[in-house]
Amino acid sequence: MAWNEPGGNNKDPWGGGNRKNDGPPDLDELIRKIQQKLGGLFRGGSPGTGTGNFPWMLILVLGALIYAGLGIYQVNANEAAVVLRLGKYHTTESAGLHWNPPLIDSVTKVNMTEVRTERTTGQMLTEDANIVEVVLTVQWQVGDAESYVLRVRDPVKSLQEATDSALRHVVGSLTLNGVISQNRTQVSTDTQQRLQEYLDLYQTGILIDVVNLTDAKAPREVQDAFDDVTKAREDEVRLQNEAQAYANQVIPVARGQAQRILEEAEGYKARVVESARGEAVRFEKLLTEYERAPEVTRERLYLDAVQEVMSGTSKVMVDVEGGNNIMYLPLDKLAQESATPAAQRQDTSPIVVEEVYQRVVERLRNDAANSRRSQTVR
Amino acid sequence: MNNRTLAIIAVVLVGILLISSSAFVVKETEKAVLLRFGELVRSYYEPGLYFKIPFAEKLRKFDARIQTVDSSPVRMLNSENKFMMVDSYAKYRISDVGKFYTATRGDERNAVRLLSEQINDRLRNQFGVRDLHEVVSGERDELMSEITKNLNQVAQKNLGVEVIDVRVKRIDLPPEVSESVFQRMRAGRELEARDHRAKGEEASERIRANADRQKVVIESEAYRQAEELRGAGDAEAAAIYAAAYNKNPEFYRFTRSLQAYKESFKSKSDMLLVEPDSEFFRYLKDPKGQ
Numbered sequence: 172m173a174w175n176e177p178g179g180n181n182k183d184p185w186g187g188g189n190r191k192n193d194g195p196p197d198l199d200e201l202i203r204k205i206q207q208k209l210g211g212l213f214r215g216g217s218p219g220t221g222t223g224n225f226p227w228m229l230i231l232v233l234g235a236l237i238y239a240g241l242g243i244y245q246v247n248a249n250e251a252a253v254v255l256r257l258g259k260y261h262t263t264e265s266a267g268l269h270w271n272p273p274l275i276d277s278v279t280k281v282n283m284t285e286v287r288t289e290r291t292t293g294q295m296l297t298e299d300a301n302i303v304e305v306v307l308t309v310q311w312q313v314g315d316a317e318s319y320v321l322r323v324r325d326p327v328k329s330l331q332e333a334t335d336s337a338l339r340h341v342v343g344s345l346t347l348n349g350v351i352s353q354n355r356t357q358v359s360t361d362t363q364q365r366l367q368e369y370l371d372l373y374q375t376g377i378l379i380d381v382v383n384l385t386d387a388k389a390p391r392e393v394q395d396a397f398d399d400v401t402k403a404r405e406d407e408v409r410l411q412n413e414a415q416a417y418a419n420q421v422i423p424v425a426r427g428q429a430q431r432i433l434e435e436a437e438g439y440k441a442r443v444v445e446s447a448r449g450e451a452v453r454f455e456k457l458l459t460e461y462e463r464a465p466e467v468t469r470e471r472l473y474l475d476a477v478q479e480v481m482s483g484t485s486k487v488m489v490d491v492e493g494g495n496n497i498m499y500l501p502l503d504k505l506a507q508e509s510a511t512p513a514a515q516r517q518d519t520s521p522i523v524v525e526e527v528y529q530r531v532v533e534r535l536r537n538d539a540a541n542s543r544r545s546q547t548v549r
Numbered sequence: 550m551n552n553r554t555l556a557i558i559a560v561v562l563v564g565i566l567l568i569s570s571s572a573f574v575v576k577e578t579e580k581a582v583l584l585r586f587g588e589l590v591r592s593y594y595e596p597g598l599y600f601k602i603p604f605a606e607k608l609r610k611f612d613a614r615i616q617t618v619d620s621s622p623v624r625m626l627n628s629e630n631k632f633m634m635v636d637s638y639a640k641y642r643i644s645d646v647g648k649f650y651t652a653t654r655g656d657e658r659n660a661v662r663l664l665s666e667q668i669n670d671r672l673r674n675q676f677g678v679r680d681l682h683e684v685v686s687g688e689r690d691e692l693m694s695e696i697t698k699n700l701n702q703v704a705q706k707n708l709g710v711e712v713i714d715v716r717v718k719r720i721d722l723p724p725e726v727s728e729s730v731f732q733r734m735r736a737g738r739e740l741e742a743r744d745h746r747a748k749g750e751e752a753s754e755r756i757r758a759n760a761d762r763q764k765v766v767i768e769s770e771a772y773r774q775a776e777e778l779r780g781a782g783d784a785e786a787a788a789i790y791a792a793a794y795n796k797n798p799e800f801y802r803f804t805r806s807l808q809a810y811k812e813s814f815k816s817k818s819d820m821l822l823v824e825p826d827s828e829f830f831r832y833l834k835d836p837k838g839q
Contacts, residue, residue, distance in 0.1 A: 255576060255577055255596075257574055257596075257597050257598045258574040258575050258576035258577060258579070258596040258597055258598070259576075259577060259595070259596035259597050260577045260596070277576075293719070294721070294727075295719065295721075296681075296685045296720060296721070296722070297685075298682070298685065298686040300681060300682065300685070300730065301730065301733075301734050302722075302727065302730055302731070302734070321577045321578050321614065322614055322615060323614050323615045323616075324612055324614045324615065324616045324617070325617070328617065329615075329617065329640070332617065332619070332638050332716075332718060333716075335718045335719060336638075336716040336717065336718050336719075339717075339718065339719050339720070340689055340690075343685040343686045343689065343720070344686040344689075347734075369714070369716070372640075372713060372714055373615050373640050373713065373714070374615060389734070389738075390731065392728075392731040393731050393734045393735045393738065396734070396735040396738035396739060396742075397738055399738065399739070399742045400738050400741045400742045400745065402742070403741070403742035403743070403744075403745035403746050403749075404745050406745065406746050406749050407745045407746060407748055407749030407752070408749070409749070410746075410749035410750055410752065410753040411749060411752045411753055411756065413753060414752065414753035414754070414755075414756035414757045414760075415756055417756070417757055417760060418756050418757065418759065418760035418763075421760045421761065421763075421764050422760055422763050422764060422767070424764075425763065425764035425767040425768055426767055428767075428768055428771070429767045429768055429770065429771030430771070432768070432771040432772060432774075432775045433771050433774055433775055433778070435775065436774070436775030436776070436777075436778035436779050437778055439778070439779050439782055440778045440779060440781060440782030440785075441782070442782075443779075443782040443783055443785070443786040444782050444785045444786050444789070446786070447785070447786030447787075447789040447790050448789055450790070450793075451789045451790060451792065451793030451794075452793075454793050454794065454801065454804065455793055455796065457804065458796055458797050458800055461797075461800055462797075469803065472803070472804065472807055473807065473828075474829070475807075476807035476808075476810055476811055477810070477829045479811050480810050480811060480814045480821075481821070481823075481829075483814060483815055483816070483817070483819075484814045484815075484816070484817065484819045484820065484821050485817055485818070485819070485820045485821070486820070486821045486822075486823055
């Protein structure tokens with residue numbers, strides 16, 4: 172039975188009397204004893220008392236002071252202190268200055284507000300029997316100091332194990348694509364929920380703040396294939412865009428071309444019709460005059476036309492009646508001459524000059540022959 | 550005086566010795582058994598201060614907190630006769646410290662070994678009748694709670710231990726199987742990539758072909774309209790000409806012929822061989838024209 176239970180003094184197997192101040196006795200009794208000894212010390216200090224009692228008093232007082240001093244401790248604002256009295260959970264102290272009797276009470280301080288991070292990473296199986304590589308961080312703090320200190324042997328290790336298990340469970344119930352893209356937030360929320368469940372079951376007193384799915388990707392071994400899919404998606408869009416660009420270029424150009432064809436046709440139509448009108452009017456006007464003086468007009472038109480024809484062409488007049496002479500007409504030369512006068516002028520090298528000379532001589536000869544022939548015609 | 554002091558010191562020392570060897574504290578985090586000459590006499594303690602008979606009675610303390618059995622990964626066969634690496638842990642707490650002491654001879658490692666053997670055995674049994682998919686996703690929770698419940702009953706009875714939870718930390722495929730999974734995944738991705746590229750080409754071709762068709766349609770429509778316009782123009786012109794020339798077809802033929810002569814013999818390179826007997830040269834030979 173505990174010594175410090177209510178009314179414990181009566182149940183003390185040693186009684187109180189013969190015991191010296193060397194064990195962990197009841198607090199009240201201890202104080203009473205200290206008071207007694209203090210009284211003794213003062214008495215002992217008076218003159219005439221035996222010297223044998225004096226050092227005892229001093230030692231006891233010093234011991235009591237040291238004992239009392241050791242029991243003072245400070246709890247910071249971000250901490251909580253779990254106090255065990257004779258092994259039994261007594262209280263949890265919050266921030267401030269506290270005193271608990273040493274040896275009787277044991278105090279364990281816990282940082283309650285510091286957010287600590289746990290990280291887990293690895294390859295794991297997904298629901299569709301693929302493998303995914305996941306990096307997950309868990310931010311946590313102590314929610315219940317009593318549990319954290321008293322209920323589990325190694326709370327942080329429990330957290331690590333529970334995180335591994337919860338994460339793999341969640342990932343194992345999702346598909347690869349789900350983990351990598353669509354259900355990323357679900358991974359963290361489900362893991363957090365599951366993890367907190369486990370931690371509560373293990374009475375770790377740990378409170379999960381956030382679970383972050385830092386990274387979820389295909390394993391290294393197949394990363395290139397996954398990257399290629401991303402590239403292929405880009406290619407798909409690129410090909411479409413290129414084709415669209417082509418279409419955007421071709422169709423307006425075709426429309427422009429069509430407009431040109433139409434405009435040209437309109438132009439043609441206008442030209443044909445207008446020239447027809449013009450020519451018709453011209454003819455009608457001429458016809459009016461012709462009808463007034465048919466013979467003369469006709470003659471004049473004929474002569475005008477033939478004159479124009481004659482003056483515009485090279486002519487050779489042949490008198491058929493005198494044609495029994497053998498006649499040489501250098502038709503090819505005549506044609507060449509009239510067709511290529513410009514070409515000869517371009518080159519003036521000595522050989523060409525020689526050739527020109529030959530030609531000039533030839534022409535003079537021809538001219539002479541021509542004039543002779545005209546004379547004979549006459 | 551001196552004697553008295555010595556006596557007091559002796560009493561004090563004996564007192565200290567007696568108390569330190571007889572008093573003990575059982576903490577909140579501990580469970581203890583008391584043995585008298587090796588015989589278990591007391592196994593239930595609330596946390597607090599207790600006394601025992603020095604030398605005759607011995608105290609053994611155990612951790613009362615929740616602890617872990619962390620087994621190393623084990624190769625297990627599943628219902629498809631495929632191996633997988635299963636890594637599990639269990640959480641337990643001593644519930645009956647007396648039973649725990651007698652069952653394990655007070656050695657915690659014994660307890661852990663016994664527990665992990667039983668866990669392995671149960672996992673093996675459960676995994677043996679399930680396929681990979683079932684253990685990875687489908688029935689994980691049920692599987693675990695079943696094992697926990699079952700193991701807890703046995704452990705409570707035999708070991709004085711309460712099993713709180715049994716969990717599979719990781720189920721991995723052995724390396725040689727992983728490689729084939731990677732290959733399958735890679736093949737799947739290649740399929741997907743090819744699909745995307747082909748779809749891209751399909752869309753591209755469709756867009757281009759559509760554009761080309763539109764081009765042809767637009768141009769041929771324009772051609773049709775253009776030809777219609779030209780035809781209309783030609784028709785109108787023909788009507789105009791006909792209306793005018795019908796007024797005197799003979800004169801038209803005459804003027805038109807003259808115009809044709811002019812047009813035909815425009816160039817110097819055209820050559821005329823002329824007979825002086827023609828109408829045009831009537832006055833060339835004879836000023837009277839006879």
